[in-house]
Amino acid sequence: MKATVTAHSKYTISEIDPRLYGSFIEHLGRAVYTGIYEPGHATADENGMRRDVIELVRELNVPIVRYPGGNFVSAYNWEDGIGPKESRPTRLDLAWHTSESNQVGIHEFAAWCAAVDAEMMLAVNLGSRGLDEARNFLEYVNHPGGSEWSDKRRANGRAEPWNVKVWCLGNEMDGPWQIGHKTADEYGRLAHETAKAMRAFDNSLELVVCGSSNAHMPTYPEWEATVLEHTYNEVDYISLHMYFENRAKNTANYLARSIELDNYIRTVAGVIAYIKAKKRSSKDVFISFDEWNVWYHSKERDKATLAGAHGWPHAPALLEDDYNFEDVLQVGCILNTFINRADVVKIACLAQLVNVIAPIMTVPGGQAWRQTIFYPYFFASVYGRGTALKLHVESPSYPVDGIGEVSYLDISAVHDAGKRTVTFFIVNRHGTETLDLNIRLEGFGALTLAEDQVLAHSDINVTNTAESPNKVVPREGEGVELSDGRLAAGIQPLSYRMIRLQG
Numbered sequence: 001m002k003a004t005v006t007a008h009s010k011y012t013i014s015e016i017d018p019r020l021y022g023s024f025i026e027h028l029g030r031a032v033y034t035g036i037y038e039p040g041h042a043t044a045d046e047n048g049m050r051r052d053v054i055e056l057v058r059e060l061n062v063p064i065v066r067y068p069g070g071n072f073v074s075a076y077n078w079e080d081g082i083g084p085k086e087s088r089p090t091r092l093d094l095a096w097h098t099s100e101s102n103q104v105g106i107h108e109f110a111a112w113c114a115a116v117d118a119e120m121m122l123a124v125n126l127g128s129r130g131l132d133e134a135r136n137f138l139e140y141v142n143h144p145g146g147s148e149w150s151d152k153r154r155a156n157g158r159a160e161p162w163n164v165k166v167w168c169l170g171n172e173m174d175g176p177w178q179i180g181h182k183t184a185d186e187y188g189r190l191a192h193e194t195a196k197a198m199r200a201f202d203n204s205l206e207l208v209v210c211g212s213s214n215a216h217m218p219t220y221p222e223w224e225a226t227v228l229e230h231t232y233n234e235v236d237y238i239s240l241h242m243y244f245e246n247r248a249k250n251t252a253n254y255l256a257r258s259i260e261l262d263n264y265i266r267t268v269a270g271v272i273a274y275i276k277a278k279k280r281s282s283k284d285v286f287i288s289f290d291e292w293n294v295w296y297h298s299k300e301r302d303k304a305t306l307a308g309a310h311g312w313p314h315a316p317a318l319l320e321d322d323y324n325f326e327d328v329l330q331v332g333c334i335l336n337t338f339i340n341r342a343d344v345v346k347i348a349c350l351a352q353l354v355n356v357i358a359p360i361m362t363v364p365g366g367q368a369w370r371q372t373i374f375y376p377y378f379f380a381s382v383y384g385r386g387t388a389l390k391l392h393v394e395s396p397s398y399p400v401d402g403i404g405e406v407s408y409l410d411i412s413a414v415h416d417a418g419k420r421t422v423t424f425f426i427v428n429r430h431g432t433e434t435l436d437l438n439i440r441l442e443g444f445g446a447l448t449l450a451e452d453q454v455l456a457h458s459d460i461n462v463t464n465t466a467e468s469p470n471k472v473v474p475r476e477g478e479g480v481e482l483s484d485g486r487l488a489a490g491i492q493p494l495s496y497r498m499i500r501l502q503g
Helices: 051-060 071-075 106-116 131-142 148-155 184-201 222-234 257-278 299-306 325-340 374-383
Strands: 002-008 012-015 022-024 064-067 091-093 098-100 119-124 166-169 206-210 237-244 286-294 345-351 360-362 368-370 387-389 392-394 397-400 404-407 409-416 421-428 435-442 448-455 481-483 486-491 495-502
Touching: 002 409, 022 286, 051 106, 051 360, 051 368, 051 374, 064 106, 064 345, 106 119, 119 131, 131 148, 131 184, 166 184, 184 206, 184 222, 206 222, 222 237, 222 257, 237 257, 237 345, 257 286, 257 325, 286 325, 325 374, 325 409, 325 421, 325 448, 325 495, 374 421, 374 448, 374 495, 421 435, 421 486, 486 495
Parallel strands: 002 435, 022 064, 022 345, 064 119, 119 166, 166 206, 206 237, 237 286, 286 345
Antiparallel strands: 002 392, 012 387, 091 098, 360 368, 387 409, 397 404, 409 421, 421 495, 435 486, 448 495, 481 486
């Protein structure tokens, strides 16, 4: 089975915003407590943060982390997480039916972000609260001093402001499950007024308005059009969310779902263009795809806790998907889609980062390890910086109901002119046949093979566990031929591959 690709240095999509490889930490399950924060752990730093987790996050080179939610934020009082820890209240979290100790708040999270070298992306509560709390939170976080809230920050031990640039105006406000759910008009008006107030403080902020929670919502895509009608000239991004599952146990159809993702992005990009034209606006609004991942493995076992059968536990194990090798391929396809849509998707956040549907898992008091999906995320984040290339792809395909023809070859490419590298991220969706891949390289000059890494396994259901954390790990590829401006390689069935060339 043969596939051909043409890559030209002048045929580009867009410069990739590094924040395309962001992530997410929510006060949900064990993401915070025994995830990033465990004061009694052998590796804990002076702030109670697990150094073993910090090292793994730094390995991923995560540029931005969204916080504190998620559904959690829609009933969150940010003031509960400041001041002396012994004075902080315990609250009942209605989103996940758990209790929140507030031992981690903005100060602790900011210190953790500094330790992992990541920017903060903060969300304000537009569910149970509104404009006033949002502007106070902004003042607390970003004002140097001389005002009520900034002076409280200084009294709480942080003299300098954190100067957070990216702010989310609520979370999934289209969802009936959301605390404080609103219609598109109700939310659009509130988001507009909140954005105006935040911009009155600092017009350079980057503001994210809520789009649809998924492409199957009954209000999609009218929600986007209505919300942007209210907010277009005050915001910079509209958020989208999507989770992927394979309950039918059909690998071919599962791996085709990134086509749905691409259609979702394309549709909302069209809505953005429509509202821009309608408003005769000269500004651009982009997409922040600030929740995405595979999520279905843990849903059945979480039902009792989420229904309240266990009372209000603190930091129970929730949404702890055990990712298999099949999920590696899905995550690879998702990341390729974001790279290939880098002209409209500027921020994306893998949801989430630790323990909760996450690439990193921990044992309380014990080890931390890499789940299978850690690796495609690692390769894209570390090597996918630069300019996304517009590839011409010819590949055999297969039909999928509701989607159409799906290429067996899923591929993206990134050119870093400064480092003189061209990196290809490749997935073969075929279950049994090797893909004979031939890439024509034009306009890059002489290239040599710098790195070739393969993720493959004979069992698509294999997982990495605390006891066996290295069942799925990258290995060095073989058989790449590079000559006369052409690259040839055999891409084995159901595999992920990164091939990096150096000029």
